[in-house]
Amino acid sequence: MKKRVVLGMSGGVDSSVAAILLQKQGYEVIGVFMKNWEEKDENGVCTSEKDYSDAFSVANKLGIPFYAVNFSKEYYDRVFSYFLSEYKKGRTPNPDVMCNKEIKFKAFLDYAMSLGADYVATGHYAKVIHTENGALLLRGIDDNKDQSYFLSKLNEKQLQKSLFPLGDYEKTKIREIAHEYDLITANKKDSTGICFIGERNFKEFLSNYLPNKPGDIVDNSGKVLGKHDGLMYYTIGQRKGLGIGNTKDGNGKPWFVAKKDLENNKLIVSQGDTDILYSDALITYDFDVINEEIVSFPLRCTVKFRYRQDDVSATIIKENDYHKVIFDKKQKAVTEGQIVVAYLGNICIGAGAIDKVIKGE
Known part of the structure; x- marks a missing residue:
């Protein structure tokens, strides 16, 4: 009997091709479109309507069942409220990391299980492997597209139920597959920025709430x-x-x-x-380790505190109620509220929000 996978289909090329790859691997695939935001942009356009239409078209072409689910309330309560709270504190949050933790791999995962799913899947460029010590999150092979950073707050139990079929592919190959199947999303540009802001002016959007x-x-x-x-x-x-x-x-x-x-x-x-821009270390009070079976502190590793940056060498020390990340070399523009993500080689160890920046140690 085929294993059932519920795939989050966003209407983009990545999740469209994920459906194809899962079918090729022998899974029974069910597509689900998540609506997480109700508001229209400044032109009165609800971009999710176009995305829904594209996702439906792909599902229909591939012959897979397709549903839509509205998580707008959960998104507002668990992600957007956090986003506003962080900005009120003068911090710079990363709501995409929180969306994965609270919506795509919690609310959506629960919904998928109600459909009898064995796994959930998304179009993220990352890998998950299952070992005798539990599930591990790995970087995707496409260095330019790797999205393990955004999945770094998932826990091991969530990963046990997750599949990332794009992890072994480069983006160019994904586009090729989409063209081979003549998908409507084959030439669709990648979405950028925070999903609920879209292409609109950030200042104007934020001023509506704060x-x-x-x-x-x-x-x-x-x-x-x-x-x-x-x-x-x-x-x-x-x-x-x-x-x-x-x-x-x-x-x-x-x-x-x-x-x-x-x-x-x-x-x-x-x-x-100047020196005022540089930091020696940082403190995080909510550092979550994905799989504690493979980690012990103090930990020599590499870290990122921005998505688009090279890894930097560091040591992480665990104290009573926080983790301290000490850089080998001073780092520029470490920002409170952003996410620091730790790696052992290609294995993503875990992550936490930056609560305090330390200078002059």
Whole structure:
């Protein structure tokens, strides 16, 4: 009897081809479209309607059952509320990581199990393997597309029920397969950014939910250089969009966001690549280890604290209620609220939100 897989179909090329690969592997595939956001964009367009139509077209062409499920309430309660809360604190969250943990591999997983599924699957570029010590999350083979970073907060039990059929493929091959099957999604561009914001202006979107609190932009000495629109709109290390590029002050080098002074509502900037931008370590209070059978602390490993960055060598120390990540070399623009993800080679060990940045150790 075939194993049943419930596949999250987003209307994109990746999940479309995932359906083909799962069929080739002998699974019984059921496609499900998740609607996680109700709001239309500034042009009055609900992009999920087009995505739903494309996903339905692919499922129909491949001859697989297709359903839609609405997780908008769960998404708002578990992901969007977290997103707003983090921005209120002056932090820069990663809601996509939380969406995978709380929606795609929790709410969706529960729904799939109600359909009698043996596994859930998505179009993520990552790999999961099952060993005698439990499930392990691995990077996808396409270094440019690997999405293990976004799956790093999943736990071992979630991974036991998960399949990632694209993990052994490069993106170019996925496009080729889509063309071979003449799928409507074959040339569809990849979605970018946060799903509920889409292509719209980020500042405009965020201002609908959080009040603007303009204030001063100051340098390290406290000298006022300009005005900011609200601390929530800026992130550590940001260079563009500060509006002070033509100031006659300083040495002519570009300005970077160095720190947010929430108490005084000031945005502190630094000119040039200065020490204030660099950190020696970080603290995370919610570091989740995916599979504790293969990990012990202190841990020598590599980490990422942004999706698009090379791994950096570090040591992770476990204290009573937090983990401390100590970099071998100082790192630039480590940002509170972002996710630090740890790896042992190609194995993703786990992740946590950055709660505190440590300088000068």
